[in-house]
Amino acid sequence: MVQPSFNSKLPELPESIFTTMSMMAKTENALNLSQGFPDFPPDAKLLDCVHEAMRKDYHQYAPLGGIYPLREQIAEKIERCYGASYHPQKEITVTVGATQAIFTAITAFVYPGDEVIVLKPAYDCYEPTIVANGGRPVLVQMKGKEHQVDWDEVAGCITSKTRMIIINTPHNPSGRVFSREEMQLLENMLKGTDILLVSDEVYEHLVFDGLQHESASRFPDLASRSLVCASFGKTFHVTGWKMGYCAAPEYLMKEFQKIHEFAVFCVNHPLQHALTAYLKNPEHYLGLGKFFEKKRNLFIEGIANSRFKLEPTQGTYFQLLDYSEISEESDVQMAERLTKDYGIASIPISVFNKDLVDNRQLRFCFAKKEETLNKAIDILLKI
């Protein structure tokens, strides 16, 4: 059979590091602290809401942008947390996780030849989506092991072709939480330009040590050009549900929905009802920072006497560990050896960096039961 020939839209796409490491963890029977997902069940109350919704008559298509009561709950949550007002009907769309929100935001606005500034290390879904749309990712590496953003460098990358900037705070994989000053700098940088912002805020509720999540929606000029993407999967320990949303001003949301309509048309209907009921109690998300801070503290206090070096993560459920005093190996080799020889899987950071820069840091997910964290601590103390 002669296969039709074509040019791949993504010819150089390696296997996702999350797939690689999770599969390695499975075959090696290792503790899996690589891919970011909790190993504990979601709140039983949330599951009750799902059971209730499933028994009702919600088995056919939902409205394109999501059911109105859920969009209302989302708008209230944003207002409560960030003091920003979004119209439930015109400015919020329920999506298949944050991944589809980000995909749709990029696809709606990026034309062939457009440039999109991406801060590295970057979560893996931004660049392929930009490239598949004919855009060109312009990569700006965050500096050193602390992952500081050089905002002057970002400003220096802006050209007449810059269509969009993508940011992610709290930041995966570094755990950095962007400060108010940084967001204001960005706001001023973009003032008067036609540049849009995609703000990936999937870890919005996972912020520690009294820091505050500085959502793009808090800054009026920034919000007026932003598509804010969020994830119920991350927020409610249900990454397998793939439920999320995008919030943006009406003139952007109109375009977003044109792509959303033909990507998915609408999203799982009964789960939207379940989330609506669950969101009515703000404690279900306001307590998450403390919940995960405890887990972070258990983890970092447990390994305080190990040979790894660390800065306590500011947000997300990831902790970076620096192994430079333990080994000269590359982070990819180190992650593989720890999985195979010590039975603990992590994520090497270099794969997210510009030019695969290797700072000898591994990412560990601490969204785990105490029992799992204790096992991880025992292993890490032996390395």
Ligand code: PMP
């Ligand atoms: N952005 C970041 C930074 C992430 O870590 C993830 C992984 N959950 C996503 C987006 C995708 O979120 P979702 O699983 O809701 O598609």
Ligand code: GLN
């Ligand atoms: N967001 C998850 C992480 O950073 C991975 C999601 C995925 O496997 N694509 O670990």
